Structures are given as structure tokens and as C-alpha cells.
Amino acid sequence: MDAVSGPTRTVAVVINPTKFDDLAGQKAAVAGFARQAGWAEPVWWETDRADSGVSAAQSALAETPDLVCAMGGDGTVRAVASVLRGTAVPFGLLPGGTGNLFARNLGIPVDSPADALEIAFFGQNRAIDVGLATFDDGIERVFVVMGGVGLDADIMAQTDDGLKKRMGWGAYVVAGGATMFREGFGVNLSVDGSDSETHECLMVLACNCSSVVANIELATGALLDDGRLDLVLLRPNIVAGWVGVAIDLAARIRNGAGSLQQVSGRESRFELDRPVRAEIDGDPLGETRSGSFRVDPGALIMRLPVPATFSSVRNRPAGPPTS
Template sequence: MLKEHLPWIIVAVVVLVVIVVGVLLSRSSGDAYHGLLRRGKARPPREHFRSDDDPSPVALKHAAVIINPTKFADLVAIRARITAGCHAAGWGDPVFYETTVADPGRGQARQAVHDGVDLVCSLGGDGTVRSVASGLIGTDTPLGILPAGTGNLLARNLDLPFDNIDTAVTVAITGRNRRIDVGELVIGDPEHDLDGDTRDATEPGDPADPEHPGTTTYHFLVMGGLGMDAAIMAGTNENLKNKVGWPAYMLSGVKHLVSPEFRTRVQIDNGDPFRRRARMVVIGNCGRLLGGLVLMPNARVDDGQLDVVIASPRGVVGWVPVATRIATRQRKGHPTLDHRTCQEISVRTDRPVPVQIDGDVVGEASSVRATVRPGVLTVRVSHV
């Protein structure tokens, strides 16, 4: 009898064992699963729920482009080129702002930073670059330079492309960050020195010096100057400049070779003041000019210093050796070409003289004070 039922008994035992083991394994794995949940490790990898053709979305970077609309006849076309350049680099649509007479770029740059863009580009001349940069000082948002002016001096000094907007866009998006210095120039009221208190004059967007209410504070990236160089800028014909470019400055320069001298009282850092007769005083953050000329061979945009050139040639003939020294980059030993370096300089003149900031004439003054602000601006430059 036992022999007859033995096979069935064995089958029943096997089935019972399988059921018991299955229940135990199920309970064990369930306990493990809930334990993993408690430790936050039970969620399968994200790719288990995603097909190969459904990649996770990546947040695109965005640039703000601040345009001087007076530089372009077809704004739609230039916007399309910039947008195409951003897309080609894997960035999203750029955000465009336009400068105005009341706000040539600083307010737009600050708004762009507030909006959280990854890059702020200036599209215009040196004045637009300066205004946009003034809104980025002290921030970590980099400045991209898309040159569209006559001089494009900062672009030249940073070896950036200044004659191809598409290449400039590529460098602005894919380049490396470089910290550079910024110059700060406080200009006194033409009828008063820096101790005057006649009025509160401010550049649009720039606060007046709180210690000297009768002053205006500007930032410069390339150079600030007073005397002949500012007179040249003021005397350059705009129509001619638009037609022939920077050679228009040369014609104005010839006209101003006999600009009258002015007496100066100069103080470098905390040194003793000294007096000079001068035709121009140039204070530079970098030294390269138009036409391949280098006024300040040792000037660097990130050396924490300002370079100063005081030129005092006598008459037209006196400019010949000065021009030779500038062309050959020789500065030492010439009696009418004084070259200094400093972190701060104050200049007072015996009468109001024209003043320029990065090529823009900002009026006349008889007192100026310039200081350097080391490394406060981030600029996007090429990797080479």
C-alpha cells in the first residue's frame, strides 16, 4: 500500500517545499525591498523608465546681447546671425536689449544679470562696451565683446576678433574667462576743482563721488585722457568716420597738432606733486591704439596698475620726435614724453580742457582723479 502511494507522497512533499520556499523568498525579498525604501535606495535608475529616444532635458544657457541700434541698418538680420551662432554652440535663444540715449548700456546689463543670463554681450562701439561693462563690474557674469565700432580698442588689446561678428559670437560663447582691471575717473566741475560742491553731476547710471558732490564718476577700460587727444576725438567728423573708419581720426589729429598747452599739477599715488606744461595727459588701462600704434608698451589690462603718458612737445616740429618715440616704443630719456605707472593719479589744470573716456568726449574739466580697480571685470576671450 505504501509503495503504491509513495510516488504521490514524494510529489506532495516536493510541492509543499516549493510553496514554503517561495513564501520565504517572497517575504525576504519584500523585507529587503522595504528596507531599501527606508534607506532611499529602492528606486530603480531613471534610465529604466526612459526609452533611448527620450533623453532627459538639459537646461540651455542663454546670453543677453545689448545692441547699440544706431550701428546697424538691418537689426533683424544681425539678430538672426547672433541667434544662429548661439544655436550652433548649443545655447538657447539670446535675449536682446537696445541701448538708449538715456541709458547707453549699464542699466540693461544690470537687468540681464538680475534675469540670470549666463553671458552679457555688448554689440556696438567702445562706448557701448564701456557702458555695458560698468553694469557688470563686481559680478561673476562675463562680458562678451561683439565689436561694431570704429576703434574697437578693447577688442584689439585683448586680441579679440573685431571684423567678423560670427567669429566674435563664437569666442564670446565658447571662450575662457579672464579677469581684467577697470579704471575709474572722477571729473571735477569745469569751474571748480575736486573740492568743489556746486552741483551733483552724474553720468547716466553712474553715481557721483559722495565725498565730492560737484563731480562725475566714469569707468574706462582702455584710456582716459585730457587735452589734445580729447580734442581730436571731439573734432573727428562722424560722417567721415562712418565712411573711412579710423583714418578719420588722423585728419582731426593733424588739425590739433598746435593745440594750446596747459599747465598741470600732477600727483602720482602718495608722491610729491610736480608741475608740467602739457598738451595732453593720457591715463591707460591698456596701451594699444589704432593703426598698430602702441602708446604704452608695458600696459597690461590685468597688472593692477595704470600707465600715464604726459606729452608736452613744442609746436608742430616738436611732435616729430614724440611720434618717433611712440612708433618705436621708446619712452625713456625724452624730455617731452613723461611715462609713469601708478594706482592713482590726480591732475589739476590751469583752465578747463576737454576730457575723453574710451574715445567718448565727456566735457571739459580742470580736475581729474583716476584710480585702478584690479580684477573687477570678467571678460570672455579666446583660448589661444
């Protein structure tokens, strides 16, 4: 540290205040870590219900920081990612939500704030992909974990926030029990310009990474930096039912012979035979009858553990030290 000019590296933190019981204590912990690391005092931007953090992230970016961190759940992470997409500013995660799916896929601890801080400030920079989803309203939205229509969106829409705080993942199980017997819908699907194929589905999910709920690998082999999205189709299975789905998950069967089918590509387009609820990164968006998913390769610079979790990103040499 320069004794005359003081710390020069800056961090802006976008925080969702509703995720923390002791907000002042959380901010003090981050500020203390920054001081010990020789960084300037963090600049804080709080999210609000109006935009879940987009305005806060834009304000944070306007400060031209050396690092932007998201301190909250998956909604906060997605909002910040949508602003940092395409910039060279590193993005650090300080998990504070219930699911923290993105952090889990990146190997960032969700139950150790000190370790998450260490990774955010001193981890390696890695470029990863983001997904882009467009539905009937024509708005293109960023997602970092998943975007989809059908069963997943129904579960997210019916999950009680209060129950999430008390039960964690169990709240999704409760919501899933109320939606698992919904009837399917017809999907006309084209991937990377291929001829459209018709499917009967309960869910169409575009995955940017392999695990989209708990630690279940739904999109087998999906990577965050392979320049592709993996579409997982859940089809009605009258004979085997949900037991068959569980078997297919455990056996990693994704060839269409069972309940699950998986296909990889850069862009997909779909038409549905009726309106179906949509979601991105766990946020329900209402119903849609058409849409598209596409990948924006290497659009987000993430701070990852050293070494990176290679089950989530390709095994390639890390970049130069960040500190």
C-alpha cells in the same frame, strides 16, 4: 543638451542698433549660433541715446544670464562694463563700431563675427582691470581703454560721426590735424601719493592697455591685468615738433627725454592751470580743471581667445574650461 528640459545656459546681448545696417540679420546670426551651441535663445536689450547702454545692461544683468555680450562700439562696451564691474558674470565682445579699441587690445577679431561669437561663447574667462576717472563734476566713471585730458579729448570731440562711418580711422586723422597746434597747459600731477610735480603738457592720458589708437602702442608695456594704470604725458617739443613725437613712438622712448613720458601707478591726481576738455574711451565729457584716475584690479571677467593675447594680459595659466 537635455532633450526634456531644453537648453539651460542663457546669453543676454546689449546691442547698439545704430551700428548695424541689417539689424535683423545680425540678431538672427547670433541666435543661430546660440542654438547650434546648445544655448537658449538670446535675450536682446537695445541701447538708446539717453545712457548709451547702462539701463540696457542693468536689465540684461537682472535676467541672471550665464553670459552678457556687448554688440556695438566702444561706448556700448564701456556702458556694459560699468554694470558688469564687480560681478562674476562673463563679458563677451561682438564688435560693431569703428574703433573697437578694447576688442583689438584683447585679440578679439573685429572683422569676423563668427570668430568673435566663438570666443564669446567658448573662450576662457580672465579677470582684467578697469579704470575709474573722476573730473570736476565729481562723478566716477568706468573706462576700459583710456581716460584723459587735452589733445586726445579735443580730437574725439571734433571727429565727425558720419566721417567715421566712411573713413574709419581716417576721421580721427582729419580731426587731429585741426587740433595738433593747440597750446599746452600746466599740470600738477601726483602718482600713488608722491609729491606733486609740475608739467607742461598737450595731453595726459591714463591707459589701461597699450594701444589706444589704431595699432600704435602708446603706453609701452601696459597690461590689462597688472593692477595698474599707465599715464602717458605728451609734452610740447618746440625743436622736434610732431616729427619728434613720431620718432619717440617708433623708438618706444617714454623716459621723459623726448616728447613722451610714461609713469605707472594705481592712482593719480591732477590739477590743471586752465579748463581742458576730458574724455573716457573716446567719449568727450566737457572741460575740467582737476581730476583723478585709479584702477579697480580684476574687476571685470572677460571672455578671451584661447590662448589669450599675451601682449595684452600677463602670461599665466588659463582658468578651467568654460563650457
